[in-house]
Amino acid sequence: MFFASEYAVANYTLMNIGKTCKLLSMDRCLSQYPTAPESSDQALKNDFQTAISALDGWITQRLTAQDNRWLQASIDDLLTDYSDKQLYIALGRIPRVIGRHDFNLSAQEIEQADSLRPGWYPARWTLAGAARTVLLAKLSHADRHRMDDIYPSLCRTADYNELIDLYSSLSVISPSEKLTTQAADGLRTNTRAVFESIAHHNPYPAENFDEQRWNHMVLKALFIDSTLGPIIGLDSRRNKNLADMLYDYAKERRAAGRTVSAELWRCVGPFATGELLSELTRVLRSDNNNEQMAAALAVSESPDQHASEILSSAPEIAESISSGKLQWQFDKDLPVLNETTIQAGCQS
Numbered sequence: 001m002f003f004a005s006e007y008a009v010a011n012y013t014l015m016n017i018g019k020t021c022k023l024l025s026m027d028r029c030l031s032q033y034p035t036a037p038e039s040s041d042q043a044l045k046n047d048f049q050t051a052i053s054a055l056d057g058w059i060t061q062r063l064t065a066q067d068n069r070w071l072q073a074s075i076d077d078l079l080t081d082y083s084d085k086q087l088y089i090a091l092g093r094i095p096r097v098i099g100r101h102d103f104n105l106s107a108q109e110i111e112q113a114d115s116l117r118p119g120w121y122p123a124r125w126t127l128a129g130a131a132r133t134v135l136l137a138k139l140s141h142a143d144r145h146r147m148d149d150i151y152p153s154l155c156r157t158a159d160y161n162e163l164i165d166l167y168s169s170l171s172v173i174s175p176s177e178k179l180t181t182q183a184a185d186g187l188r189t190n191t192r193a194v195f196e197s198i199a200h201h202n203p204y205p206a207e208n209f210d211e212q213r214w215n216h217m218v219l220k221a222l223f224i225d226s227t228l229g230p231i232i233g234l235d236s237r238r239n240k241n242l243a244d245m246l247y248d249y250a251k252e253r254r255a256a257g258r259t260v261s262a263e264l265w266r267c268v269g270p271f272a273t274g275e276l277l278s279e280l281t282r283v284l285r286s287d288n289n290n291e292q293m294a295a296a297l298a299v300s301e302s303p304d305q306h307a308s309e310i311l312s313s314a315p316e317i318a319e320s321i322s323s324g325k326l327q328w329q330f331d332k333d334l335p336v337l338n339e340t341t342i343q344a345g346c347q348s
Contacts, residue, residue: 119232121201206233269301
């Protein structure tokens with residue numbers, strides 16, 4: 001059967017170190033956590049429609065006339081005479097008809113994607129994944145309730161590649177609480193590629209996750225050795241609860257003699273006072289240059305009155321920050337100095 005192979009999503013348990021709260025279910029929303037920033041439904045709809053039209057055009061340019069006719073006919077048939085069976089068949093046939101070639105967007109198309117949905121990066125998709133996304137997006141905007149009903153079932157029966165396509169498609173699908181719950185549930189996986197199809201280059205979490213779900217996603221990224229740089233909204237969604245969780249995580253890792261990703265400190269800086277600032281001071285004195293730079297960037301954002309004095313203990317790095325030469329950049333997992341990416345794998 002097309003699009004119906006089993007995929008076992010691994011359960012995981014995250015412990016908020018030093019607290020009694022166990023993060024057993026990423027789809028539980030506790031009332032004390034604020035929700036994601038609200039935005040105009042109409043404005044989002046317009047953004048989605050423009051992005052879908054652009055995506056549709058990029059696909060058309062890369063398909064043969066025959067394959068494009070088949071794809072458009074399949075979409076039209078579902079829009080006019082929908083059935084779950086036909087949707088499963090169409091999604092399953094897409095890679096068989098048009099192949100799973102790389103999408104290979106041009107630099108201009110990549111720039112256009114980012115202008116339409118900031119941080120959106122479909123260049124890493126396959127052509128089949130892009131076609132599946134257009135199909136699902138058009139269905140969702142034609143009937144959001146129908147998509148709410150069928151999307152969780154699609155995810156439950158999807159295989160590895162299908163899950164990646166399904167979760168990537170959230171970037172242009174009309175959002176809802178059911179889809180948000182499914183996306184949060186998908187983050188339980190320990191398969192990095194599936195996790196990153198939700199967390200990386202995808203505006204959906206930043207636009208729709210409440211603080212609890214967001215914080216769990218960031219912490220889970222570190223648990224599975226994923227990177228934080230490609231998470232859209234990483235800086236704007238930083239919060240005190242997340243900073244405390246990451247500090248507890250870092251302490252526990254260090255106590256166990258394990259490494260901690262240097263990019264963790266990116267989410268801590270604006271809340272670095274007291275113990276947090278003391279920890280950053282310790283990392284700033286590290287013999288590892290990458291660790292020093294990561295800590296310095298965090299200290300530079302600290303509201304503590306002693307932060308500038310601490311930063312002055314590393315004058316060369318402080319000058320690089322002041323001049324803009326040293327900074328965190330989107331899609332980079334470590335600081336960037338003089339426009340040269342520091343090699344990944346640096347740990348503190």
